Amino acid sequence: MPTVKSVETILKEHPNAGRDHLIPILQEVQESEGFLSQESITKVGRALNLPSSKIFGVATFFNMFRFQPKGKYHVMVCRGTACHVKGSGKSLDMVTKTLKIQPGETSRDKLFSLEIVACMGACGLAPVVNINGQFYAKISPMKLQRIIEECREKEQTHANA
Amino acid sequence: MFAIEANGQKIEAKKGETILQTLTRAGINVPTICHMEGLLPSGTCRMCVVEVEGFGGLVPSCSHPVAEGMKIRTNTPEVMQTRKTIIDLLLSNHPDDCLYCARNGNCDLAKLAADNGVRDRTFHGERTHRPKDISSPAIIRDPDKCILCGKCVRMCEEIQGVSAIDFVNRGSKAYVGTAFNEGLNVSSCISCGQCILVCPTAALSEHKYIDEVLQALADPEMMVVVQHAPAVSVSIAEEFGFKPGTDFDGKMVAALRRVGFDRVFDTSFAADLTIMEEGSELVHRVQNNGPLPMFTSCSPGWVKFVEQFYPEFLPNVSTCKSPQQMMGAVIKSFFAEKENLDPKKIVSVSIMPCTAKKFECGRPEMGRDFVPDVDFVLTTRELAELFRITGVNPAAIEPEPPDNPFGERSSAGKLFGASGGVMEAAIRSAYFLLTGEELKEYKIQDLRGMKGSKELRVKIGDLEVGAAVVSSLGQARKLMDEIKAGRSDIHFIEVMTCPGGCINGGGQPIGADQEAIKARMNALYQIDRDDRLRVSHKNEWVQRLYTEFLGKPLGHKSHELLHTHYEKREVLL
Numbered sequence: 141m142p143t144v145k146s147v148e149t150i151l152k153e154h155p156n157a158g159r160d161h162l163i164p165i166l167q168e169v170q171e172s173e174g175f176l177s178q179e180s181i182t183k184v185g186r187a188l189n190l191p192s193s194k195i196f197g198v199a200t201f202f203n204m205f206r207f208q209p210k211g212k213y214h215v216m217v218c219r220g221t222a223c224h225v226k227g228s229g230k231s232l233d234m235v236t237k238t239l240k241i242q243p244g245e246t247s248r249d250k251l252f253s254l255e256i257v258a259c260m261g262a263c264g265l266a267p268v269v270n271i272n273g274q275f276y277a278k279i280s281p282m283k284l285q286r287i288i289e290e291c292r293e294k295e296q297t298h299a300n301a
Numbered sequence: 302m303f304a305i306e307a308n309g310q311k312i313e314a315k316k317g318e319t320i321l322q323t324l325t326r327a328g329i330n331v332p333t334i335c336h337m338e339g340l341l342p343s344g345t346c347r348m349c350v351v352e353v354e355g356f357g358g359l360v361p362s363c364s365h366p367v368a369e370g371m372k373i374r375t376n377t378p379e380v381m382q383t384r385k386t387i388i389d390l391l392l393s394n395h396p397d398d399c400l401y402c403a404r405n406g407n408c409d410l411a412k413l414a415a416d417n418g419v420r421d422r423t424f425h426g427e428r429t430h431r432p433k434d435i436s437s438p439a440i441i442r443d444p445d446k447c448i449l450c451g452k453c454v455r456m457c458e459e460i461q462g463v464s465a466i467d468f469v470n471r472g473s474k475a476y477v478g479t480a481f482n483e484g485l486n487v488s489s490c491i492s493c494g495q496c497i498l499v500c501p502t503a504a505l506s507e508h509k510y511i512d513e514v515l516q517a518l519a520d521p522e523m524m525v526v527v528q529h530a531p532a533v534s535v536s537i538a539e540e541f542g543f544k545p546g547t548d549f550d551g552k553m554v555a556a557l558r559r560v561g562f563d564r565v566f567d568t569s570f571a572a573d574l575t576i577m578e579e580g581s582e583l584v585h586r587v588q589n590n591g592p593l594p595m596f597t598s599c600s601p602g603w604v605k606f607v608e609q610f611y612p613e614f615l616p617n618v619s620t621c622k623s624p625q626q627m628m629g630a631v632i633k634s635f636f637a638e639k640e641n642l643d644p645k646k647i648v649s650v651s652i653m654p655c656t657a658k659k660f661e662c663g664r665p666e667m668g669r670d671f672v673p674d675v676d677f678v679l680t681t682r683e684l685a686e687l688f689r690i691t692g693v694n695p696a697a698i699e700p701e702p703p704d705n706p707f708g709e710r711s712s713a714g715k716l717f718g719a720s721g722g723v724m725e726a727a728i729r730s731a732y733f734l735l736t737g738e739e740l741k742e743y744k745i746q747d748l749r750g751m752k753g754s755k756e757l758r759v760k761i762g763d764l765e766v767g768a769a770v771v772s773s774l775g776q777a778r779k780l781m782d783e784i785k786a787g788r789s790d791i792h793f794i795e796v797m798t799c800p801g802g803c804i805n806g807g808g809q810p811i812g813a814d815q816e817a818i819k820a821r822m823n824a825l826y827q828i829d830r831d832d833r834l835r836v837s838h839k840n841e842w843v844q845r846l847y848t849e850f851l852g853k854p855l856g857h858k859s860h861e862l863l864h865t866h867y868e869k870r871e872v873l874l
């Protein structure tokens with residue numbers, strides 16, 4: 141688990157921060173809080189004297205930032221070259237359709253969140269998906285759908301128990 | 302000056318200007334999209350490319366400096382094809398919606414397509430769709446019509462210092478949006494509408510209330526009254542093909558009657574009233590140690606700006622309502638009483654050069670007992686539409702005078718439409734109120750013209766007043782920061798949200814360049830030069846309003862009806 145630092149602490153660690161510190165600061169905030177909340181962005185904006193529209197614009201320019209807390213199951217789909225060539229795009233389409241979320245978003249029930257990542261260093265197993273730290277090798281849309289359903293069922297039995 | 306060659310002809314170029322400037326002066330048209338008069342080139346759209354001998358590729362003329370001996374071609378097959386391709390690409394993600402579009406008839410994009418011979422859809426692909434943002438009472442955003450030229454973003458940031466909108470995402474997913482994709486209504490947008498004026502398409506437009514007004518006009522139970530702002534009469538004619546600066550005052554009044562309004566009032570009357578109240582407030586502040594400097598409060602975008610960005614200055618903002626709201630308040634009180642009408646039976650419409658006025662009239666403190674002082678605000682553009690819908694042609698009508706009791710105005714009140722005009726009117730009257738004498742020369746040259754920031758020191762009796770006038774909120778920001786840093790030689794500051802004042806308001810006819818705006822301004826100066834009543838304090842009907850109803854400036858009734866208060870506003874900054 142990363143240590144939880146408050147936005148204030150992070151800002152203090154960047155004294156006299158200017159615009160060029162924006163990305164590192166946002167990265168640290170996300171690392172600590174898991175996502176960029178409106179509140180944190182506004183605080184960063186006040187400290188750096190930047191409007192939140194600008195920060196939001198810059199942050200959305202990069203794929204790495206998310207603006208919703210992660211779901212209970214964080215699904216990372218690899219779009220590195222090897223995985224791409226082996227058709228990870230189809231699996232990604234499947235996830236966005238079944239979960240009705242786009243990369244960077246979290247489902248309404250807060251169960252699933254989706255992220256696209258670059259090569260995860262497991263190209264031999266391509267296409268690769270990682271859910272909450274666990275790797276799933278050679279996935280296909282069908283396979284991935286089953287995995288997601290299993291996660292759902294697990295939650296159901298939890299809820300019933 | 303040196304010579305260059307353009308399309309085989311010798312033309313004169315000036316050192317330091319761009320190729321585009323040189324060509325335009327020589328009467329050679331080069332189409333542009335992202336180029337903005339008076340701002341540094343952003344060079345993103347490449348619509349303005351030309352061929353320059355000796356250069357490898359095509360050169361964007363808006364950002365490239367002209368150089369001696371250049372040989373330029375603006376209409377080679379390659380240049381023309383490039384333009385066409387750029388337009389094709391823009392249209393590939395654009396709805397075929399012109400017939401139902403807010404910009405049908407005056408769209409820059411449609412014109413570019415027509416002027417450059419685009420007659421077919423070249424690319425057929427899926428178009429991106431994003432929902433409209435109708436959350437603001439003033440501004441509508443329709444991202445589907447956006448061609449990502451970035452002009453609105455630059456206007457909002459570089460001229461207005463607001464930055465309510467910016468580019469979100471990148472590449473093919475990029476769009477212009479607010480922080481966190483929230484509605485404009487909770488963003489820092491101050492509803493100035495300057496972004497609408499620069500938008501080449503209908504991606505930005507005003508929130509229209511024409512249907513509501515037509516409905517009220519058709520209701521026999523309702524008395525529908527209308528007021529028109531000082532800057533409208535000198536711009537509405539442009540919508541009917543007349544040249545900028547044509548004054549349609551009387552024609553517009555007559556046309557409003559033909560449309561069916563029961564009374565036509567002049568907001569400049571309320572401007573005179575504002576001078577009486579605001580002048581007295583200034584004197585009161587000077588004699589009672591502040592808070593000073595005092596800022597004007599007639600421009601609602603500016604007022605929201607202070608509430609959001611400089612709440613510590615709220616005690617410095619005049620408590621006077623704007624002329625529109627003062628007029629609204631006396632319509633639904635004094636006028637209602639006089640006519641023996643329940644204020645609920647009056648629909649009060651106002652014609653404004655401004656989109657922020659739409660926001661202002663909905664502020665909860667701008668009314669009493671849930672009856673708003675002003676019910677609907679139409680922009681100059683909407684007024685033209687209203688005239689067209691109802692088949693009234695102001696150009697062909699004989700001028701008529703407005704109605705009393707709110708029809709008489711001084712030309713000082715009319716000057717409110719140009720940046721510096723409130724100050725000029727205020728100084729004319731303050732001089733009289735403090736010394737008992739009239740100024741020898743009413744015209745105050747230092748306060749006139751399009752400059753974004755003007756200053757003046759005047760001696761009124763033994764009082765020396767530091768006066769400052771700024772227009773555009775970027776200019777206001779600069780001045781506020783100077784004051785924050787300790788500057789203390791200014792007592793009274795006029796702030797107009799729009800560059801140049803209401804004549805360049807966000808609700809004015811689209812497509813006006815600097816020359817057109819100057820022409821509107823000069824029209825106001827002309828009216829002032831020729832008028833027989835040039836000072837607010839001599840407006841007899843304003844005096845009558847005080848004797849019959851209000852009592853005296855800053856009196857009890859004035860406080861109840863003509864003054865207001867402000868609060869820090871929490872928005873996404």
Ligand code: SF4
Nearest residue numbers: 398399402408502503
């Ligand atoms: S913005 Fe212009 S091109 Fe687009 S639909 Fe409207 S009129 Fe047509």
Ligand code: SF4
Nearest residue numbers: 457490491493494496
């Ligand atoms: S209306 Fe004014 S403040 Fe609002 S987005 Fe447009 S330019 Fe910015």
Ligand code: SF4
Nearest residue numbers: 447448450451453500
């Ligand atoms: S909204 Fe209009 S001005 Fe803004 S980027 Fe889009 S097309 Fe350009």
Ligand code: FES
Nearest residue numbers: 218220223259260
């Ligand atoms: S490309 Fe997916 S793991 Fe390397």
Ligand code: FES
Nearest residue numbers: 344346347349363
């Ligand atoms: S107008 Fe020159 S690049 Fe856009």
